[in-house]
Amino acid sequence: MxxxxxxxxxxxxxxxxxxxxxxxxxxxxxxxxxxxxxxxxxxxxxxxxxxxxxxxxxxxxxxxxxxxxxxxxxxxxxxxxxxxxxxVPCEVYEKERYLKEILNLARELFGNSVFIEEKWVGTTLAGICIDWRLQGHVDKEKLSKVIEEARKRGLYIIEYVGHPFIDIFSINxxxxxxxxxxxxxxxxxxxxxxxxxxxxxxxxxxxxxxxxxxxxxxxxxxxxxxxxxxxxxxxxxxxxxxxxxxxx
Ligand SMILES: [Mg+2]
Missing domain, CATH: 3.40.50.1000 (HAD superfamily/HAD-like)
Known part of the structure; x- marks a missing residue:
């Protein structure tokens, strides 16, 4: 309407x-x-x-x-x-290394079974998106591991109801x-x-x-x-x- x-x-x-x-x-x-x-x-x-x-x-x-x-x-x-x-807030530059650790972990765990998008702000990594929309499913255990490690590093995670991807950002x-x-x-x-x-x-x-x-x-x-x-x-x-x- x-x-x-x-x-x-x-x-x-x-x-x-x-x-x-x-x-x-x-x-x-x-x-x-x-x-x-x-x-x-x-x-x-x-x-x-x-x-x-x-x-x-x-x-x-x-x-x-x-x-x-x-x-x-x-x-x-x-x-x-x-x-x-x-x-761009300067905290993004300070938190980049933690995000890179998570990116490496996700690549290691998932290989090519999902799409991992890198979100760059200029030459700085500021976010990653783990996306399984084309595969239709994701290994929940591996995903939980990535989320847990991201949380430990103080990164900001967004999970969605009904969307086949999650986002992880360096800052909230x-x-x-x-x-x-x-x-x-x-x-x-x-x-x-x-x-x-x-x-x-x-x-x-x-x-x-x-x-x-x-x-x-x-x-x-x-x-x-x-x-x-x-x-x-x-x-x-x-x-x-x-x-x-x-x-x-
Ligand atoms: Mg939207």
Whole structure:
């Protein structure tokens, strides 16, 4: 239901994976939904759009540069503006060696049985993602071992209900923190719309006036703290309404 969602907003902040792109395709094939991309492009001429994602800048930028004014990447660890300004907390550099230990452990335990993505902030490793979406299953015992060792080193782990991957970051910055920084950097005032599809979007949902959970088959039972819900198939309709509202 798109009715009842306030569409006159001053900015859109949005998650990428599962929200404006399909969650169950390989990384290489991952693109913004073709029926969503042109509407976002049009909206971006009137209000700022920022991406708030666990993905790295190298991954996300080419897929969203037609419409994004800013990116909060690697769960908000790296914020990049369209003009090239970058913001990274220095703790990331201090914690890198612990994360590298975990990366080595994961490679040793899993070999090629899962996909392990390295998330780089410049030349510094800031996150890893252990992803079994293509294999369909993961060795739970090995995964628990990796998580336990990561915890011992004070790293930040995100597990998802219904998503076939986990993320491990060097520092505990969440998407809510990223939303606060983006508001400041882009100088946008309320109301802001935030679109997301998993529990790691909850801290961001809580920071905005118009929080919208995008619902698909994989997150129907997730505990999402958004004020509004929209079926993924209705997302173009919602964005079209936003476009009409911001044009006025
Ligand atoms: Mg997502």
């Amino acid at each position: 798109v009715e009842g969602i306030p569409c006159k907003v001053n900015a859109i902040f949005t998650d990428y994976d599962g929200t404006i792109s399909p969650v169950d395709v390989s990384r290489e094939e991952s693109r913004v939904f073709p029926e969503v991309e042109p509407i976002l492009e049009e909206i971006s001429k009137y209000i700022p759009i920022a991406i708030v994602t666990t993905k790295s800048y190298a991954f996300i930028k080419p897929r969203t540069e037609k419409f994004a004014h800013a990116w909060a990447c690697t769960n908000g660890i790296e914020i990049v503006l369209r003009d090239g300004r970058r913001f 910055i969440n998407k809510g923190h990223a939303v606060d920084l983006l508001k400041d950097l882009l100088k946008v005032s309320e109301p802001i719309m935030y679109l997301g599809d998993s529990e790691n979007d909850n801290p961001a949902f809580e920071k905005v006036e118009v929080s919208v959970a995008v619902i698909h088959d994989k997150n129907r039972n997730s505990n999402l703290k958004a004020k509004y819900r929209v079926e993924q198939k209705d997302l173009p309709k919602l964005l079209q309404k936003v476009l009409e509202s911001v044009k006025k």
